[in-house]
Amino acid sequence: MNQIEIKSSKKTTNLSFVDNIDAVLSLISQSNQIIFVDKTLKTSTKALSDFLDERIEDVFLVDRAEENKNLSKAEEAYKFLTEKNINRDHEIVAIGGGALTDFAGFIAATFKRGIRLTLIPTSLLAQVDASIGGKTAINFGNVKNLVGSFYVPNNVVICSSFLKTLDQQEYLNGLAEVIKHAFITSDEEVDFIFNNIDKINQRDEALLNEIIKKSVKIKADIVINDFEEKGRRKFLNFGHTFGHGIESSNLVCPIFHGHAVIIGIMMAIKYSMHKKLLSEKKGLKAMDLISSFDFDFSEIKLNTNEIFQFMKSDKKNYNSLINLVLLKGFGEPMLYEENNPSELQNFIGDFVEEFRS
Structure with a gap:
């Protein structure tokens, strides 16, 4: 033990x-x-x-x-x-x-x-x-x-x-958070996931134990130094402001948390690119990694106005501004206060239209 x-x-x-x-x-x-x-x-x-x-x-x-x-x-x-x-x-x-x-x-x-x-x-x-x-x-x-x-x-x-005992979608539900931890930690962690896609999909037990320990250590190292989420711990919310908006708009017929979060991560990546914070090369690499796993989004409702309204009431917001975690690079998360809500709402609409096309 x-x-x-x-x-x-x-x-x-x-x-x-x-x-x-x-x-x-x-x-x-x-x-x-x-x-x-x-x-x-x-x-x-x-x-x-x-x-x-x-x-x-x-x-x-x-x-x-x-x-x-x-x-x-x-x-x-x-x-x-x-x-x-x-x-x-x-x-x-x-x-x-x-x-x-x-x-x-x-x-x-x-x-x-x-x-x-x-x-x-x-x-x-x-x-x-x-x-x-x-x-x-x-x-x-x-x-x-x-x-x-x-x-x-x-x-x-x-x-x-x-x-x-988990079915494949419930397994992927957790993998979303593993991917999140990699994105906010380093290029090396992202490459580790990339290099082991087949074994991850096969649920190789030795690799799975290693991944769990890696993710636990990443989160624990952050939490130890910022328990009440005053600073660096906020980076763990990468993808979650978008994701919770999606999840809250689907509470009548609940969906997997991780599936909402992985869509939220895709939105955060694309918004980081939209804001010229994240390079196209890194953004496309991140999207390629996510697409390597067979997330089933068929039951998820995406309604632009509902997602945006729930994001406006997110508990992480401050000074009446929607607070997001965006990426400048792998291992380079940043806090971003959105002072142009109409731009964000239009982005969500464009994303939803593209996602469902």
Whole structure:
């Protein structure tokens, strides 16, 4: 078992990489733990199913986590914890993808002003992004992640064996964040992805473990020095202002977060080129890399006005200006305050028309 410590001003997170699901379960056998688990995951492996059946009185099931990541489900969770007489000596263990870890983290942060939290991310998205950095949130109204807090988990346990159960689009859902990390880090990281496209598509286990560790380290190194997102951590939002606009406009029929983000990354790349910040050579290389993976966008609705309106209400905005992360080069992200909203709206319209053509 490999371990990494992620230290912040709040607390230290112990991050463990384990080889198999049995090793995961051996770490969560304490009687003072309440287990939040994605309902679809409960029967994904016999070992996990048997374990949860034995602890069924301590299990809070969340069905369709993204759709139920809301105040109504939060109230249900608070009621469950209250009836179980849960106090600060207890711990929430969250087993699931990014939406589930977001939700469980929010509950842990707010119930009795904070109880212990262990995250066991089971999707690639959660392993490389959602479980690292202490962001928790629920959706409110039609806006994704509008209500939330920063709350550091005590432990994160990563096991790539969970990824074997993912279908291809859910796997690509997480790969979007891996690609994002490469774009904002260096030419070398981008070339590493380029040189391993076939193995990534084949889910080569050794390579996948290396990619997960690389992404975790990239994000952890940023978060350690800027936990509350006052500076450099904002670069992790590359593609996300556009992406959250897309995702929020599709909340009625939820789509993969990573698919919205990868479209958002394409938009950010093209807008960086439009603003003469990013060279055509680098921009086309970035687009070629993305097109090497078979993202299915067929179910995603792209409505220019809706995307733009949601971007205007994005929580990252400042001084009534839409805040974007753009690229000057690989490993050269920059913060950009858009003071010409009509130009941005026209760009979105042109992008949507081209994307659907």
